[in-house]
Amino acid sequence: MKIKVLKDILGANEQIAAKNRELLDKNKVFAVNIMASPGAGKTSVVLQTIRALKDKVRIGVIEGDIASSIDAETVAKEGVPVVQINTGGECHLEANQLESALNNLPLADIDLLLIENVGNLVCPAEFNLGEHRKVLIASVPEGDDKPFKYPLMFNTVDALILNKIDLLPYVKFNVNAFTKTVKNINSRVEIFKVSCTSGEGIKAWAKWLTAQMKQR
Amino acid sequence: MHELAITQSMFDIVLKQAEQAQAKKVTKINLVIGEMTGVVGDSVQFYLDFLTKNTIAEGAVVDIKMVPAQAQCLNCNRTFELKEFDWTCPYCQGKIINVIAGKELFVESIEVD
Numbered sequence: 001m002k003i004k005v006l007k008d009i010l011g012a013n014e015q016i017a018a019k020n021r022e023l024l025d026k027n028k029v030f031a032v033n034i035m036a037s038p039g040a041g042k043t044s045v046v047l048q049t050i051r052a053l054k055d056k057v058r059i060g061v062i063e064g065d066i067a068s069s070i071d072a073e074t075v076a077k078e079g080v081p082v083v084q085i086n087t088g089g090e091c092h093l094e095a096n097q098l099e100s101a102l103n104n105l106p107l108a109d110i111d112l113l114l115i116e117n118v119g120n121l122v123c124p125a126e127f128n129l130g131e132h133r134k135v136l137i138a139s140v141p142e143g144d145d146k147p148f149k150y151p152l153m154f155n156t157v158d159a160l161i162l163n164k165i166d167l168l169p170y171v172k173f174n175v176n177a178f179t180k181t182v183k184n185i186n187s188r189v190e191i192f193k194v195s196c197t198s199g200e201g202i203k204a205w206a207k208w209l210t211a212q213m214k215q216r
Numbered sequence: 217m218h219e220l221a222i223t224q225s226m227f228d229i230v231l232k233q234a235e236q237a238q239a240k241k242v243t244k245i246n247l248v249i250g251e252m253t254g255v256v257g258d259s260v261q262f263y264l265d266f267l268t269k270n271t272i273a274e275g276a277v278v279d280i281k282m283v284p285a286q287a288q289c290l291n292c293n294r295t296f297e298l299k300e301f302d303w304t305c306p307y308c309q310g311k312i313i314n315v316i317a318g319k320e321l322f323v324e325s326i327e328v329d
Contacts, residue, residue, distance in 0.1 A: 005233050005323040009226045009247075091218055122254050123218040126321075148300060152252045155315060184303045187312045 013127055016095035020102060020130025027107035029060075030213045031115060033093075033129055035153065036137035037146075038119030041163040043071045044196035045137055045205075046114050050078045052206040053112065057213070060110035062101045064093040064118045071116065081105055092123035095130060112213060121150040133212055139163040140171050144178040151185050158212075159190045161205060166195040219259035222321070226260070227267050229323050234272060239328030242273035246327075250283045250320035252298075257282075285318030 008014065024031050036042045043063075050059050061082045063072040072084035083101045085093060098115065105113070115131060117124040136157040138146055141164060147154045154160070160182060168175070179191055190208055194201035226247065234242050245264070249255050257280040268274045285298035291310030298318065304311055 001237070001239075001329070002325050002327050003233055003237055003239075004325050005229065006325075007229045007233075007323050009222055009229065009321045009323060012225055012228070090221060092221075094221065123221075126218075126253060127221075151298075151300070151303070152254065152319070155252075184311055
């Protein structure tokens with residue numbers, strides 16, 4: 001006997017993501033899902049964002065990692081509330097993990113929640129968490145061909161931070177070709193060229209983020 | 217690793233449907249997977265063999281219908297297949313496109329005894 005099912009495999013995740021979004025909206029928290037490959041500079045961007053904005057908005061951070069709490073400890077030194085999620089082998093965050101992390105944060109005291117996803121360009125693109133914006137960090141040493149290899153990720157995000165631009169003189173990376181390809185895959189994406197080492201470009205990114213918070 | 221979480225969710229759906237139908241055995245699971253999801257069929261089968269041990273779905277065959285990535289040009293409205301390296305409309309060279317297929321990921325049907 002054949003039974004028609006037609007059920008979205010990620011439907012359960014989507015339902016929890018919708019619940020997360022409701023909880024975030026109720027508490028007036030603006031959540032950003034930050035994705036990138038390992039070593040692209042997710043934690044550095046989180047730290048720079050905190051430093052640029054902590055006098056203006058109240059920030060909270062969720063650190064997603066397969067294991068360890070190194071990143072959470074680094075971020076906690078900035079004096080903002082941090083929750084660590086260890087996925088225990090899974091390569092991405094799922095909505096139910098965010099749900100339990102949200103329960104451990106003082107949401108009423110947070111305006112901007114930065115969610116650092118697990119370092120990976122494949123899976124996190126498919127799992128909505130209930131966030132308001134998705135941001136991808138690409139870095140110069142990774143090469144300018146990444147949009148070709150991970151189109152879903154590049155297609156999904158609202159903003160792209162090209163990090164480590166201070167390394168451009170030393171690495172073969174064609175910024176124009178890269179931005180052209182990215183815009184081709186995702187015409188609405190905002191691109192920011194940033195160096196977390198020198199601080200270049202952080203202001204423009206922080207300004208965009210603040211404007212997005214107002215729009216929700 | 218990606219496929220483990222997806223296979224687990226898929227398996228939950230399959231078991232629930234089979235129970236509702238009071239099935240004794242699940243023999244086949246028909247999936248629809250969009251090319252852009254990057255989900256690998258062999259991996260799904262591998263994890264499913266592992267997850268279904270000692271359940272009514274043990275030994276079930278997975279049949280996967282892959283959906284190619286398709287886009288619609290927002291300039292000339294024509295649809296075309298998305299190629300890996302070029303997301304430009306082949307008809308009018310338009311750059312603004314909408315992905316209309318290729319992100320599917322669902323259980324289409326199951327076959328039970």
